[in-house]
Amino acid sequence: MSKRLHSSQFSAISRRAVLQAVGAGAALAGTAAFPGRLFAQEPIKVAAIYTVPVEQQWVSRIHKAANIAKDRGDIEYVFSENVSNSDYERVMREYCEAGHKLVIGEVFGVEDASRTVADDYPDTAFLMGSSFKPDEAHPNFAVFDNYIQDASYLSGIIAGAMTKSRNIGMVGGFPIPEVNRLMHAFMAGAREVAPDIKFQVAFIGSWFDPPKAKETAFAQIDAGADVMYAERFGVSDAAQERGLLAIGNVIDTQADYPETVVASALWHFEPTLDHAIAQVKGGSFKADDYGIYSFMKHGGCSLAPLGTFEGKVPDDIMAMVSEKEKAIKDGSFTVEINDEEPKSS
Structure with a gap:
């Protein structure tokens, strides 16, 4: 790709x-x-x-x-x-x-x-x-x-807890700072739970090409990913068809994918x-x-409600999310802003 x-x-x-x-x-x-x-x-x-x-x-x-x-x-x-x-x-x-x-x-x-x-x-x-x-x-x-790295980090914690294969697929539009920083924050959050986790990272070269994003997601799923980071439209469709989970970005799409989208980092x-x-x-x-x-401290981003996944994410993980969210808001913890292109690992 x-x-x-x-x-x-x-x-x-x-x-x-x-x-x-x-x-x-x-x-x-x-x-x-x-x-x-x-x-x-x-x-x-x-x-x-x-x-x-x-x-x-x-x-x-x-x-x-x-x-x-x-x-x-x-x-x-x-x-x-x-x-x-x-x-x-x-x-x-x-x-x-x-x-x-x-x-x-x-x-x-x-x-x-x-x-x-x-x-x-x-x-x-x-x-x-x-x-x-x-x-x-x-x-x-x-x-x-959209500096929503705070919410992206929290969604990564949840993803790290939900993956069984320790392999997460990530499909983005372009590897520019606006996308890179969110991916890095998400990856950092996932590593808080599973330090040995692996990531497959790909970019489709478009801001709006759901079929291409879906095709890329399928390839990552075939390569072992069981949780997908849906930076682009189309990724959650692939996860839904394969019966896997996805993490949303910028908007909350759980109503469209009630059994697929676990959490989303929302931009306000x-x-x-x-x-x-x-x-x-x-x-x-x-x-x-x-x-x-x-x-997050200015109200510019948040973690979407778990909705249909309420009670399905381990309690200790949600406690960690709450603790980190509080620390982010009071300034005692800062999510790193890394604008470099993320790589598969």
């Missing part, structure tokens, strides 16, 4: 060092927050641009948070889905021209172009999923990511978006890293 990124993704990652260097070299003095006069009164106009369907795990959480803010009356919300990288810049500009004051989305494959748009529309705030850090040269461009985008809305309304939006708002 190929582990290479699409060319646009590879270019985005290889440019990280360049953008970070620019950010480090930019003069910090004189970098101010957005002038208050640039922002509309309540509700503010928000637009989102997604490269995949809103049903996709990662995007669905952003979409959900935006709809909650819309229902509260804080924002007006419109969105575009399935936008290709080649069209992304055009759609960004169209929303800016339409007067939207906050544009959210994911720019992993169009990092340079998205910042160029931000330069051209200094009166618009941009909050974008990105592998890069904020760059003070672009004061209206903030970044976020609400703290991230709510902070951005407040900054826009207060006239203080600036280049910043919103990643911390995905941490």
Whole structure:
């Protein structure tokens, strides 16, 4: 199975060092927050641009948070889905021209172009999923990511207790930091229970290709995996068909796989978006890293309820999970953030 990124993704990652260097070299003095006069009164106009369907795990959480803010009356919300990288810049500009004051989305494959748009529309705030850090040269461009390593670690503890073969299969989209850190945290959690556990790691080269993810999962199951880490849609289907277990990622799919999905690490985008809305309304939006708002201590992630698996996970394991969760929240334990590509072991 190929582990290479699409060319646009590879270019985005290889440019990280360049953008970070620019950010480090930019003069910090004189970098101010957005002038208050640039922002509309309540509700503010928000637009989102997604490269995949809103049903996709990662995007669905952003979409959900935006709809909650819309229902509260804080924002007006419109969105575009399935936008290709080649069209992304055009759609960004169209929303800016339409007067939207906050544009959210994911720019992993169009990092340079998205910042160029931000330069051209200094009166618009941009909050974008990105592998890069904020760059003070672009004061209206903030970044976020799903730093849900805390919940992933806890789900790994459960997986380590549920595997009988001590062999776990892991199927991801691309080996980029957004995926890598969650896989590493999950693996670390599993090793807390079973230090000798083995992992099969594969990437399908797509954010949304359930058939390919399912095919990859079948191959790992045939190679001995009895618990699957479902970073992508399609993996839980393979586990269900073979009568095995799966661990979910970002969203809770247990209702769809009641006898398969034991636990899931959930991402809650609400703290991230709510902070951005407040900054826009207060006239203080600036280049910043919103990643911390995905941490468990900020309410940005959680372990999904066990549901149908309540009582099926050993009590001592759930006690360990509760203890670790408490330690994560009070700061006495920190889950390592490892963005390097995970390997099979």
